[in-house]
Amino acid sequence: MKKIILYAAVLFSAVSCKVESGESGYLTSGQLQSYASDIVYVVVEDMRILNLLIDIDEYLSMTQEEQKDSPFYGLLMHEDGETLVMDLGAMDKTVFRTGGKSINGTGAVWTVENYPGGRSYYSSGVCASVECTGTDKWSMNTVDDGQGIEMRFDIQKTGSTDTGRAFSMTFSGTETDGNYRSEFRNEDGACSYLYQGEQLTGTFAGSLIIDIYENGTRKDWCRVTCNEDWSIVMETSRD
Amino acid sequence: MKVSLTVMPVTSAGRCILTFVLMLFTCVTSIYGQDKERVHEPVTFKYEVRAGWGGFPFVDRSIMVTDNSEIVPPDGSLSSLYRDYNGDTYMTGVFSAEFSFNFRKWFSLALGVDCDGIYTRRYSADTGHKTGTDRRAVLTFLPQARFSYLNREYVKLYSSIGLGYSFGTSYGDSVLFPSVQLTPIGVTAGKKVFGFFEIGVGTLYIGCMAGAGFRF
Numbered sequence: 001m002k003k004i005i006l007y008a009a010v011l012f013s014a015v016s017c018k019v020e021s022g023e024s025g026y027l028t029s030g031q032l033q034s035y036a037s038d039i040v041y042v043v044v045e046d047m048r049i050l051n052l053l054i055d056i057d058e059y060l061s062m063t064q065e066e067q068k069d070s071p072f073y074g075l076l077m078h079e080d081g082e083t084l085v086m087d088l089g090a091m092d093k094t095v096f097r098t099g100g101k102s103i104n105g106t107g108a109v110w111t112v113e114n115y116p117g118g119r120s121y122y123s124s125g126v127c128a129s130v131e132c133t134g135t136d137k138w139s140m141n142t143v144d145d146g147q148g149i150e151m152r153f154d155i156q157k158t159g160s161t162d163t164g165r166a167f168s169m170t171f172s173g174t175e176t177d178g179n180y181r182s183e184f185r186n187e188d189g190a191c192s193y194l195y196q197g198e199q200l201t202g203t204f205a206g207s208l209i210i211d212i213y214e215n216g217t218r219k220d221w222c223r224v225t226c227n228e229d230w231s232i233v234m235e236t237s238r239d
Numbered sequence: 240m241k242v243s244l245t246v247m248p249v250t251s252a253g254r255c256i257l258t259f260v261l262m263l264f265t266c267v268t269s270i271y272g273q274d275k276e277r278v279h280e281p282v283t284f285k286y287e288v289r290a291g292w293g294g295f296p297f298v299d300r301s302i303m304v305t306d307n308s309e310i311v312p313p314d315g316s317l318s319s320l321y322r323d324y325n326g327d328t329y330m331t332g333v334f335s336a337e338f339s340f341n342f343r344k345w346f347s348l349a350l351g352v353d354c355d356g357i358y359t360r361r362y363s364a365d366t367g368h369k370t371g372t373d374r375r376a377v378l379t380f381l382p383q384a385r386f387s388y389l390n391r392e393y394v395k396l397y398s399s400i401g402l403g404y405s406f407g408t409s410y411g412d413s414v415l416f417p418s419v420q421l422t423p424i425g426v427t428a429g430k431k432v433f434g435f436f437e438i439g440v441g442t443l444y445i446g447c448m449a450g451a452g453f454r455f
Contacts, residue, residue, distance in 0.1 A: 012356060015292065016329040020304050025324020027364045035320060180317035219365065
């Protein structure tokens with residue numbers, strides 16, 4: 001019986017012909033770099049949440065006449081005294097809960113639900129909790145359930161001009177996807193972010209390291225260094 | 240393993256096939272019945288078995304083989320980076336086995352079983368090592384009516400038409416689809432032991448088939 005199977009296998013191998021070329025699916029340095037770029041994008045998008053809350057806080061402190069000139073006028077709606085909603089293009093409206101306090105007041109906690117950030121189209125919306133921990137200082141936690149990404153930030157505003165706001169931040173986060181888990185954090189000191197308004201991405205500078213694990217065993221890593229001139233240097237375990 | 244069966248739209252085609260097979264058997268029995276009344280040139284060999292190999296099975300290829308260019312690329316998630324990927328896909332071609340009833344010198348009914356094998360090796364995106372082999376097969380049951388228009392002692396020329404069903408297994412799913420095969424020209428060479436070569440078009444293969452057989 002074994003001989004028959006062996007002869008059959010030899011026969012099939014001899015007469016078989018290739019009908020479809022295989023995928024080029026071997027994990028490359030380029031794919032790891034692409035993944036790392038996505039994580040940087042998540043960091044930047046989460047920082048934009050804080051800036052949106054600061055902008056909303058400024059809008060709420062304006063007089064009614066001043067609010068009419070604001071882009072939030074007619075878009076940001078009160079549901080009750082401490083809850084606002086706005087359509088930002090997510091599947092559901094984005095909900096902001098202020099706790100009745102200014103985002104700049106120490107101890108104030110604002111929460112956000114269904115913010116249309118995240119890494120990709122597959123994101124189901126980001127939830128965030130932002131606490132003011134001091135003058136121009138905040139801690140922020142974000143969760144993207146659809147992507148399994150959680151992040152934590154400690155942020156300090158370092159400057160403010162007519163064109164934007166500058167921040168210094170440290171952060172860490174994880175992504176969990178089945179048996180795989182990635183852990184990422186800033187490296188070699190705090191990173192910086194320059195927010196230049198809702199229409200621009202802003203400028204991120206600093207280094208972060210990403211470690212990827214399968215069932216607790218480290219498999220790959222990637223180190224990203226973003227410079228203020230927009231140049232990026234990447235190293236991966238697959239170089 | 241849960242297996243689901245997909246039946247290709249076969250309602251009218253299925254009726255066609257059933258009608259064809261019933262007609263074949265009706266013809267066969269009527270011809271056989273008439274044998275007792277008419278005097279016909281005796282058939283030298285009443286039965287025939289043959290085995291062959293041919294290709295190319297275009298229909299099997301289109302139904303059973305995944306076009307890798309249509310596979311959604313990694314969506315950026317961790318698991319998509321490390322998913323297994325397909326290597327090259329191979330097909331064995333169609334292996335055929337047939338038993339024929341020779342009712343007349345010019346007419347025979349062949350009952351054939353054909354098998355086409357397909358396999359794809361899978362590799363780990365992490366290590367590049369082989370992680371397994373996806374194996375699929377298409378089994379076809381194909382009765383054919385064969386008409387010989389040149390009958391010499393050692394050479395025959397014929398044409399045939401067949402209707403049947405193909406059953407394929409793929410990735411835990413099964414698919415059933417009708418099979419039609421037309422052979423405009425075929426030739427056998429030999430008397431008792433013979434070789435054959437035919438050109439055909441249909442769901443079984445488009446191209447040619449060759450093999451050997453035995454008459455008795």
